[in-house]
Amino acid sequence: MSPKHGISPWVPNQHGAWAMLIAPAVAGTIASLNYFLTDATEGELTWRGPTAVFATLVAWFFGYFTFFALTLVAKARTPQRRSAYARPTYVYGPITAIAAAVTLLAHPALIVWAAFFGPLMSLALWETFHGRPRSMASGISTTLASALLVPVLWMAAHHVGFGAIDKQVWISYLFLALYFSGTVPLVKSMVRERNTPGFVRLSVLLHVGALLIFLAACALSAVRITVPIILMAIILALALLRAWWIPRDAARGHTWTAKKVGKCETPLVIAATLVTVASLY
Known part of the structure; x- marks a missing residue:
């Protein structure tokens, strides 16, 4: 076709x-x-x-x-x-x-x-x-x-x-899984669920949970805290911040299409990929 x-x-x-x-x-x-x-x-x-x-x-x-x-x-x-x-x-x-x-x-x-x-x-x-x-x-x-x-x-x-x-590999997996899983409720909060009461709050809470799960996994696994691990935590924190800020900015009257959300996400995706590569070296 x-x-x-x-x-x-x-x-x-x-x-x-x-x-x-x-x-x-x-x-x-x-x-x-x-x-x-x-x-x-x-x-x-x-x-x-x-x-x-x-x-x-x-x-x-x-x-x-x-x-x-x-x-x-x-x-x-x-x-x-x-x-x-x-x-x-x-x-x-x-x-x-x-x-x-x-x-x-x-x-x-x-x-x-x-x-x-x-x-x-x-x-x-x-x-x-x-x-x-x-x-x-x-x-x-x-x-x-x-x-x-x-x-x-x-x-x-x-x-x-x-x-x-290696446990470092599992931490890298967990980071990518949590980061990309967070993009699902983020996009929904701006498109299909933008008029659903409480969905933005749910999205933010899921991001909070992702960050806490990552930090807990690092602590419980006793993985060596390296620069890539620290950067992973920072990226998840930034993902949490944008999950709160983008819907808030949209509520103020600024237009946020799915395409615009995707462009905004590109730097974080690249950073997440590079940090994962660095963590596996």
């Missing part, structure tokens, strides 16, 4: 989703390359690590392309559009399956992640096929799934078991 006749099912058009796709992929890939080039010994560096990382990235992106097409199928109102939207799944689906198979061939222990991605993506699909593609549950489940790519790529690169994942 041409974009002239509606949304193209071949290329996802959600800019926020692209940020959630790319940020953990960039952080995990750079950390993997750093390991391959500087930290891995000659005995540790085999074909399995690089193959597992590359295949995981292919499965990740094409898996999302498949998911995006399925969401359009779920929302299609005519059989013609449903058929057109389904076409990419016949291309992207097999590519995803082949890439996933190659990943497991290179590192079979990665199958453990099915226990995490399965429920999260099933929840998102459930919400979509029940007419709630932009619900809080759907949005947060996909953000939690996207951040998981960081420990997945780390495990793939190091060719270790699930239990060997």
